[in-house]
Amino acid sequence: MTLSTKSEALSALYRNCLFRSDNAADSHEHVARELSDHVLHWKRGVPDTALFKVQLNHLRIYALQYGAEVEVTPQPFDGFSLVHTSLRGGAQIECDGTVMSVAEGRTAVLSPQRSVRLRWSPGTQQFIVRVPDALMLEVAGRAPDDELDLVPGRLLPQSLGSQWDLITQSLLNIAAQSGSGDLRREWSDHFERNLALFLLMHQPPQAAPAPASALESAEPAHYGADTRPHNGGAKQMEVLLEYIDSRLCAPISLEDLARVAGVSFRTLNVMCRRHHGVTPMELLRNIRLEAARTRLLTESACSITDTALAFGFGHLGRFSAYYFARFNELPSDTQKRRQRCA
Template sequence: MQSRQGMPGPLQGLDLAPLYRDCLLDSRERRETYDVIAGELCDYGLQWRGGAVDAKAYRCRTGRLAIYSMRYGDEVTITPDLYRDFLLVHVCLRNGIELDGDGETAHVPQGGVYFSAPQRRIRLRWQEGCEQVIIRVPYGLAGIEAGTPLRPGAPLAAGLAPIFSSQLNMLLSLARQPEGLPGLADWAAHAEEGFARFAALHLRADPAQAAAALRSWDPAGGEASERDGSERHADRRDRLVAFIESRLARPIQLDDLTRAVGVGRSQLNDLTQQAFGCAPMALVRRLRLQAARRDLEIDPDQTLTQLSLRYGFEHQSRFSAYYRRLFGEAPRETRGRLHGAAPATGTGRSG
């Protein structure tokens, strides 16, 4: 993955080092790659060309933005769910992509930046070895209201690469600063909104509307409505967690979650991204893993096969991989630690 050195073309000032501190994925398996990416962003169709898989993904979250670095290795064709209430920013670090949004095709080369918000159809083809930074921007943060006419996509305006790089560098740096500095959170929120509105400018169909949106931006306004929104957000969050925890041993589908909370899929995804930093089904997996860990701590003598099946994981190897990613140790290591000794290699129960 790239940081400042070797950054292509007009993005030479971009410093991605803060992004590469949280590795989400390092895999050569297609299924694991799909599961992790879908859990972070949204459900999508994924077609591999047939080459070698060399997938890697990193994540950095600010308060309301999710910033990722991703690669698949092989050439892939992706057909994601439609973007209902967010836009994506694509930054091609290595090789390029082809996007088909609402019938308009765009080729984004290495070093290119593209803003995407299709409403009817989206298809992306990543070249072999393509590596991208992807930024998920909620419409609300960008000042885009329901029904606002948007272009399906647009490249970064000529000459604005230094501004874009400066804004992204600031967001990444702020996300990694220690808490405690007075006023830092307010400044970070201001920087987030500035970046989001900068992205939205490229997609507004009416230039006059874009100018009006900037003039109407009041970073200090809307405090009462924000409080009301925060209360609704907390209520939905609590209902969602209560529903999942009541069904940890039973199958859960995405539509079950939307009905439990009373929102659509896109709103649910926004809720879990903001409250938990992940997609809805990734939250289900996380809560199941946390419950499995508590169960194992209570009864370390149970088999790991029984434990994984009890919480909906049909494949123990995948359960162990998810467990290690979340807790930093395998289930067998947890069990060995609870027994008061390091887990033996090649001995004991296989689980």
């Protein structure tokens, strides 16, 4: 079952409300104490902050909402990573130069070294797991004083979403059990280590989420040769989708896609047609159309024009035509449907 605000597994979390407040100063103080010191700017809407928490052997699990639209700028994390899953609404996250659009149901892994900024839409609620570096080092068989070489910010591929949900719901189910006996702690430790191992195993290559400036300086020969993908290009396809997800609101060229996948233009085209039935740029456009649709369905204050521009559609008429061809309705029809359901 997909993790959402209605998931039964979250009941253990919702039973432990650390605080609820409509005061901006109180909200900042409580969240900073639990997660990370940060600057908090309130935007549209009325504050309705609530923070829920479950403490496990190594992990802290939270559900957090602000009610209003907010912009959060934390300090770089010291000794931990945060994993954000959007239970309701969505967020834009910039992490060490990588920009991610975290739609409802998607998960972002954050390990910033320089800077991180999060902008939450009104009504957003996030499921957050605080993962200490010490646990990751232990699982990796490294010394406690070693440094982890983690990708600063990445979206978890949709293909891994069900596995992530299963691990987190298992932990929540353990937390819901009464008592604190050795058996419960043993199971909790098992799933906590599995979670850390899952994050380490599925970390993409550092080159995949690199900023555009780094990609533009790469040697053209890297993607000029006809490098044939192994296993039908499944691994290259996963890296490619991860890259697209991490830069939905940033320019991406065909050269960028070939370079990230490590294949020639011809092989890239064959790979995308084999796995998705479309050309590389059509795949990019479809993924951005899906993100635009999610925003129109979940964010009441967004305009069609702003949404089109945010995802790289500079011509509104063409955006509407692409949108209709993809979803058999105009963007305005989607907005009206959301208003009827509100």
